[in-house]
Amino acid sequence: MKPGAGRGLVEINVEECKGCGLCTDACIPKVLxxxxxxxxxxxxxxxxxxxxxSGCGLCFVVCPEPGALRVLKLAA
Numbered sequence: 321m322k323p324g325a326g327r328g329l330v331e332i333n334v335e336e337c338k339g340c341g342l343c344t345d346a347c348i349p350k351v352l353x354x355x356x357x358x359x360x361x362x363x364x365x366x367x368x369x370x371x372x373x374s375g376c377g378l379c380f381v382v383c384p385e386p387g388a389l390r391v392l393k394l395a396a
Contacts, residue, residue: 326351328375329392330368336388337365343379343389352379 330352337359343366344352351372354364366389375393383389 326371326373326375327394328373328377329394330373330379330389331392332366332368332389333387334359334365334367335361336385337363338385338388339363339365340384341366342382342384346378346382348376348378349374 326349334355338361339354341354344350344354349372351369352366353369355367356364359365373391375391377391380389380391
């Protein structure tokens, strides 16, 4: 695995995300941020920077929206 690549991957369903920011606050490596664009419901959904996820799953645990995001652990 490349340095800085991370141990996990965050998949986000932007249409389910309500932009509450709980996941961005919980993210230890700070690889999640609220998007500048809006989803079809008028919310700024979260977006993943694309690398650096630790795979801890805290974002998933604090997210109040079922199906908004999931965390995948990458094989070493």
